[in-house]
Amino acid sequence: MARKNPTNPPAESKKVEELMTGTTVFNIPLPADLKALKGMSPIVIKQPYHIDYIHSYGQDSPFFAGLSNGKLLGTMCGKCKYTYATPRLACAQCGRETKWVEIPQSGRVHTFTTCYFGGEEFLKETPFHLILVEFEGVDTLFLSRLIGPVGPEDIRIGMKVKAKFRRNSQLKPTDVYFVPSE
């Protein structure tokens, strides 16, 4: 805490304030012979780490606006006509800038898995199915969740699926998900 008269503080104010946060240790007795310190157990403390990133979707932003309008937006190269289901604004084939196009809302399961574990953020959602979707006339795939089937035995490669959109957009790629359509 700031004290008055900072130019000439009293002697006792030079002490570090005693805190009762984080790790509290009352005493770790030291041996008389300091050589014995090599045998000491490690001291392990907890260090919290939390950050809120200010993340911009940048040039990919229209894709997320598309989801909130119930549309799947991909990109297409004007020169080589290569079409990307997951948008990228520079064509990986020829380097040209691509243009936004609407891609079909139904496709097929190119491959799949069922995740029984996951990164900490998604653990509470397990088990969930991940699929890569292939679309007619589109050159690349799209990663999404498949909702509906119970286990992996209910999913097969080539299975027809269609896009569904969350009513309340979270502006995340999970605003779209797929369900079986056969």
Place this chain on the structure above:
Amino acid sequence: MVSGGVSKFAKARPDATFQKIVKESFDYAMNDVPKLKHSRIDGSVVSYFSDHFTRQLMAGIMATDYLGLCPKPNKRVEGGGATGGLCFQAGWEAVASGRMNVCVAFGFETMSHVPTWKGNEFIALASDVNFDYPVGGFYSGYYAMMVNRHMHEFGTTVEQLAMVSVKNHMNAYGNPYAQKRRKLTIADVRNSTMVAYPLTLLDICVMSDGAATCILADEETAFKLTDHPVKITGVGTGTDMMRMADRPHGEVILAPNEKKSDYRNLKYPGVHSFRAGRSAGLQAYKMAGITDPLKQLDFIELHDAYTSSEIQTYEDLALCKYGDGGKFVEAGCPFMPQIDYGMKLPMKGTLPVNPSGGLIACGHPVGATGLMQAVFAFWQIQGSIKKHYGNGELQLKKADRGLIHSHAGTGTYVTVSIMERGW
């Protein structure tokens, strides 16, 4: 390469900070080449994958100063799972360019500082955070999708995947540095906890704390330091697009022992194959003069983060045709000739893969892994496995030429280096 050393890979090393773990591997390597004075080291390269795991930026220089290698040149090299392999090649570049006569390449990772599922979250941040990570970012899930497609395309079976796990865990039995040394059966692997269908807990490598060091020197210096140096005769590095969904479906990049007609209906690489691995392999083969890897290599240490990726990698490295990886393991080709696996393996020992136990059994302290492979390969070629492991069980009779393979992301960076008997 004149020497190498590793720390014992462990689930957690609360007794030491990363600097001390690095020092253990460095001291081991220095002690194995007593003629090398510390002052003759010209510089170093260091690798670790994740600042998230370390929670210490510029950890590289902190390890470097702990080793007493200041004020000499140093830089950090990073490329996901291939970080160690890239570091090894950066060390080779420093020597091959003439910039250094003696270069130390060392790497580490301390992954125990966060719980396993937080660790998985950190690793998943190595996927596109706009489109991939938020959908349920999980590397085991990504690899499971790849192998499901591999199985669909080529008929690969889960039992074939399990055979890789049995092999690598059993090999590690003879390797005291390995984290997991277990005798397993195919049924054990299949009955283990399902993580991401069809991959079980025993199909997947584990997180580790560990470090590895390689000491590299030019030819003239090498022979002054040791009678048994190992020569690096080929290097290759391949890359691919971060998002698996973006991988092309085009034509196979052919190896010298393949023809276009081998792959009439195959769309390549899709999500079943690693174009970066094929590209890295072909570069290294060309440089080392290898046209028939199955015949011209004596063993391989490859990046088996998943049993499935070991099978995929057999194909990328042209040990067999694309699609035949499952049959390759089923026939016994990548097994060690001298070890009893409790299975019938008609072609056992054709080309042993992961004699050390690989990542699945040794552990995967990311920044150290590619260097660990170099150290194990170095000892194998030197014929010094018995000296370093304390038993000669894993020493191959003929180990004159080996290949090491380091792999990142869903196949985004892959390095391949060829190591040969140099004396």
